[in-house]
Amino acid sequence: MSELPPQVNAWLVIFIGIWLQAVPFLLLGTIISSTLTAFLKPQTLARFLPRRTALAVAVAGLAGIALPACECASVPTTRSLVRAGVPTAAALTFMVASPAINPVVITATAIAYTVNPRMAVARFIAGLLAAILIGLGWIWLGRPLRGVDDAESVCEEACGLHDHQPRTMSAMAETFRNELTHDFIQSCGFLVIGAAIAATVKVCVPIAWMQALTANVLVEAAVLSLLAVIVALCSEADAFMAVSLTSFSPTAQLAFLAIGPVIDVKLLAMEGGAFGAGFLKRFVPLAVCCCFISAIFIGTLIFPS
Template sequence: MTITGEIRGSRPRRTPPRLRVTSLEVLCVVLVVALVFQDWLVAALDAPVLRTASTVFVAVCVQAMPFLVFGVLISGAIAAFVPASALRRLLPKKTALAVPVAGVAGVALPGCECASVPVARRLMQQGVAPAVALSFLLAAPAVNPIVLVSTAVAFRDAPLMVPARFVGSLLTAVVMGWLWTRFGKAGWIAERALRRLPDRDGTSRWVVFAETARHDLVEAGGFLVLGGVFAAAFNVLVPAAWLEALGAQLVLGVLVMALLAVVLALCSEADAFVAVSMTALPLLPRLVFLVVGPAVDVKLVALQAGAFGRSFAARFAPVTFVVAIASALAAGVVFL
């Protein structure tokens, strides 16, 4: 037997499997450490500032997580049960006309901004134009029935806040969609967000649904936690007296409430009850708070960076912030 024959007849040497550490293993280790040292941790963290920060962090995550789960379930359902051809047939062929249709379609999704991010990404992966998906992303958290009902309940003494919020939020979504149609570039969005879903004819639709929902939940949940950390830090580091002093003037009140909406990162189903409690401010700054919050806040920017890339978030969030303020002011002039 020749050397060549020996080489051909020998079995390939198998490389040992490499140990991979995933987020699941890290979470398990953190939980075990927390259980072992729980008495020491409770004593070390027993401070008023840390208690406040932890309360805010838990509140943000607890408010948002159910709707995030709802969003990823819808995302999985779109991937598994809705063919791309059906989505394209439902929307007008011209992007400029499809943008307002997508904005109005946000009424059908009762969820917050956390839920809309994975749904918008899935729409892009199904071949929907990015401008149309982004319009839906901005409209869904602010114009759905749950948000409007909660606003009506909170502002019983100012019923015009409901149509003002609806028009301001819908205008923000449509204007941003049109701006992306005119100036947006596909290169600003991460390739993974635009990559078409593979053909899975041989795979069960329920398997596709479960895999897609699990993947989106794990990815989006981490960025939600990051946004909650930023919101908690702001609440304990910035004195409330500073905000009250700035809010005494209308122009500064509008800017302060817009920034406050960004950093507080409240769920759109709950922000109306926070806004109505700020009785020292006129209705217009509080309307800005309600329109800006669901469109751009720290956890939403973090979620967008994770779903569409940091390059996208760095461009989309500042423009959305300006457009949301302008839209809220326009709606406030008409209705308030």
């Protein structure tokens, strides 16, 4: 690399650094998520949720700590939970919380932010707060998810699987392999894009532009929130990109980490296909507002300027 132009050399160092740090956590996260998808029935979580929807939302948010799932598995998991009898608001809370605050993600964040260990704490609190707010908001603003049939829910709640086919070990192992391969390859693709964008911002964007963007915390938080939606990184890897954006404040970086696991381009496509455009019209504004407000509020408390 020493024979390359300085800017190209710097770009490659940043790109490779982000990639090498993030890939182990990306692999670990997809292994755990694929294991849960293959071997854990949605009815297991449904049994532990309170009957009152508001309490179920809070418990579902905390369940995201114990049952980690990556974003790629969150939409089909949500659909299965609703079919198993879980209230929609609680299922959506779990969908948001699991990729945002699970132990793999928080550990990756702590390792990425060794110079600022408070970020891992801030991410956990902001992620949990946003998930619960989204769930509570859906109680008043939401509607039943499209394509989830009540009769099918009753059947699944009673027998465990709607098609009445036994879950053999070989079938579950095949599901695990398919999920792991698909999710890891897809996640690595987005990681390449995200690492390239982070390296480009670090090396190529003029300092004057960065100073203008970072003059106001709300503006810089909005910019990084939009970036999180576009790059669509998995939550196990996004901290390694966020920490490289040193021109932005910790609060703005927290907004990037809070919104990324909830709303990005791949999730929008998956959710729109599964639940319809009507769902996106209600869910996206609610999720963006809750994540942004949570990040600004927690960031201001933990990272006072």
